[in-house]
Amino acid sequence: MGKYTEQAKELLEHVGGSGNISVVTHCATRMRFVLNDPSKADIDSIEKMKLVKGTFTQAGQFQVIIGNEVSSFYNEFISIAGVSDTSKDEAKKAAKQNMNFLQRMIAHLADIFTPLIPAIVVGGLILGFRNVIGEIKLMEDGTKTLVEVSQFWAGTNSFLWLIGEAIFHFLPVGITWAVARKMGATPILGIVLGITLVSPQLLNAYAVAGAEEVPFWDFGFAQVDMIGYQAQVIPAILAGLLLSFLELRLRKIIPNAISMIVVPFFALVPTVLIAHTVLGPIGWKIGSVISDVVYSGLTSSLGWLFAAVFGFAYAPLVITGLHHMTNAIDLQLMSVFDGTNLWPMIALSNIAQGSAVLAMIYLNRKDEQEKQVSVPAAISCYLGVTEPAMFGINLKYGFPFLAAMIGSMVAAVISVGSGVMAHSIGVGGIPGFLSIKAEHMLTFLIAMVLAIVIPFILTIVFSKLNMGKVSLKRVRG
Known part of the structure; x- marks a missing residue:
């Protein structure tokens, strides 16, 4: 008998048995099920299992949070359940049968940007570090930056831009690759297409406005x-x-004998031409309109209202998956305004969720079993990964989630009201302050303190008022 045999049998029973499982896979912390009949899953019983940290349904998948041991548990589960090992791509494909049109569109957008997130986060950290050493006057009584007084830091600053430029200026290469990969086209053709959009042969997008003459074919x-x-x-x-x-389309009509030569040529060449004559200008205009609307809304006299709504609603957006849209908007803001005032609110929302968990740790400080779930959840949340905190603690009790939303709302109003801008997307938690522009760091730190203190206090207050459907007694009974 394996280590997780009994728990695997119990979970299999509660999800409706092998016959109810269409597809099952796992990620870093979760089991991901596509169920033939989601209503057969006994969620209450599943969440009472000692091994389970929480459950939720997203993107057509019923997801069970297990923790770091999920890989070992998964191997034992599929052996007992009699289901085959399944790739994440197969799981996503199967999950789409449970989605409506909007959910499928959001899932497609997520599939495009999710593979790019590691690079974008690295780029954000690099730009943030360059921000600290090249923009903040820390030396000689606050009159000079590290770059100005040290050749080592000047060289480091210049070297790191090699990576930052590769990630952000050449982002279209990653996007076209991700789209081609997602749609089932040839990824290398996507890469080539992306390079044709950012080739050094072209006038840089950032130089168009000031150019005396635009070169042309x-x-x-x-x-x-x-x-x-x-x-x-x-x-x-x-x-x-x-x-x-x-x-x-060409694959379907070109004979296999010549498809190797004909399909790539007649797919790539017309696309590059149309991209530079039609899609590029149209896409640029659409992107500019979107970024102008968002930026104008956040900097207008009603910007505080937009911030309040976004700060309060961002965490629920994460539950629905709609938050993936913010990646595209953030990147568009960065390209137009050399920074984003949207991303700081996202970082503050993540911090607020972690602070609510911190309050639950304090309230349940004598419950060792609770701390096994909540302490790692709070740490990961403060480092930008909110899932264990939101689904494992805050949504389970209810009132911590509300407290975090209120704290996030107040912090967002302070951030937007003070004009806080980030150089880029970064780590969506406490380390996120590194990505904030130097002149806004102090204000952002104030907003960050509010995102920590308000949810903590409100969670304790709400618990005393017995808010929510559950008490401080652990849901597992």
Whole structure:
């Protein structure tokens, strides 16, 4: 008998048995089920299991939070359940049968940006570190930066930009690759397409406004501007979608004997031409409109109201998966305004969720079993991973989640009301302050303190008022 045999048998029973499992896979901390009949899952019984940290349904998948031991548990579970090992891509494909149109669109957007997140986070940390050493006057009585007084730090600052530029200026390469990969087209063609959007041969997107003359390709009967789309999101998505559409269609009509030669050529060349003549300009305009609307809304006289709504509602958006849209908006803001005032609110929301868990740790400080779940959840939340905190603690009790939403709302109003801007997306927790522009760091730290203190206090107050459907007694009974 294995270590998790009994728990695996129990979970199998509570999800409705092997016959109710269409697909099952796992990620770093969760079991992901696509169930034939989701109503057969006994959620209350599952959440009472000692091994389970929480459950939720997202993107058509019923997800059970197990923790770091999920890989070992999964292997034993599929052996007992008699189901085969399944890839995440297969699970996502199967899950779409349980989604409506909007959920499928959000899932597609998530599939495009999720593979890019590690690089974007690294880029955010690098820009944040360059921010500290190159923008904040820490030396010689606050008159000079580290870069100005040290050749080592000056060289480090210059070297790190090599990576930062590769991630953000050449982001379209990653996007077109991700789109091609997601749609089932040839990824290397996506990479080539992305390079044609940011090639050094083109006028840099950031130099267009100040350029005296824009170079062009002269075809005799028509001229096409040689403009790059560095850091642009929507032009890259549109181009990637067109490439994928052409390639997949051509595969169906071109004989296999010549498809190796014909399909890549007639998919890539027209796409590059259309990208520079139609999709690029249209995508740039759409992106500019979106970023202008968001930025204007946040900086207008009613910006505080927008911030309050976003700060309060962001955590619920995470539950629905709609938060994936903010990645595209943040990146678009960065390309147009050299920074984003949206991302700081996201970091503050994550911190607020962690602070609510911290209050639960204090309230349940004598419960060793509770601390096994809540302490790791709080730590991961403060480092930007909110899932264990939200689904394992805050949503389970109810009132901590509300307390975190209120704290996030107040912190967001302070952040937006003070004009806080981040250089880029970064780690969505306490380390996120590194990504904030130097002139806004103090205000952001004040907002961060509020995001810690308010949820902590409110969680304790709400517990005394017996708010929510559950008491401080552990739900597991």
